[in-house]
Amino acid sequence: MAVALPDFIVTKLDWVANQARAHSLWPMPFATACCGIELMATASSRYDIARFGSEAMRFSPRQCDLMIVAGRVVMKMVPVMQRIWLQMTEPKWCISMGACASSGGVFDTYAVVQGIDRFIPVDVYVPGCPPRPEQLIRAVLDLQEKIKLTGTIDAREFAKRQDFEGPAPLAKQLLPDETMVVPGNFSTATRQRFI
């Protein structure tokens, strides 16, 4: 039974690029805590994120286009996380996995960042402590939908988003006499001098 295929089809380049990108997301596992274990379970055979084209975990940010931040991020880790995010090639997306990455979780102390979206842009949040692998797969599916709906071939949709999209800094919740901001000359190797 022969299927009559057309000699050519007409479509948008954006659509083609979105299909390709959405179904081959290469995650960068930024796993800092127990959510990383669930992330590994998601990648392994029982849950098998390869069914959705996202099984190619790469530990170099240059080869990835999806950063999965799994676990709490402390203050000292923020420059590292920002540098890894900047090193990833465009277009790129970010999943904040778990309560700690999304909001600081139970760690409301001086050292732990209260949500990574205060410092880098986040596309999908996954609640849970830690989230089940199904929830992470759901997040990947949601991200695929987002890419298909908003993506463009030259990623020009990102250029319009010039305002900071995260929540307001926590410093406003402190009394003025309690606020004491670190000088922050960013002189050590893990910090960026100019961003």
Next chain:
Amino acid sequence: MIDIEASLKSTFPDKVYAKSEFRDNQRIDVPVSDLIMVLTYLKNQLKFDMLAELCGIDYLQYPSARDRYGVNYVLSSTETNQRIIIRTKTNDPDPVVPSVVPLWEGANWLEREVFDMFGIRFEGHPDLRRILLPPEFVSYPLRKDYPLRGKGERHNFHQLTRAES
């Protein structure tokens, strides 16, 4: 078993150090001025060759405490299997304790951690820098008057937008 209290008394007859005991723990309170002398004696004569622990304490709002900071040295002897806790106290505005790195090399990082968390300076330390917190950090988080949520140190980083990343 060496009677530490008796040997201290016979070696330093004009000094009186308060001694307390809790279960098996013997604790001797030594003022900062005598600290190095007593610790040197304990190490060289009574063979306390290991510094098991060194920790700082903030006694702010602690009932019946007269001094603000304490530094405790837990000494252990691998020859006699004895343990002794030496406690010393120091106060604001410039809490200073002499360093014991010349006696026990292992005190190096322990003293740096106490400096990092409490701001207690160890005079004579070869390399007194912050060990855990970033060098830009300006306050001492384990002091009791430090707020649990910090003083704004978490908010000093650049916020990346979509367009620039």
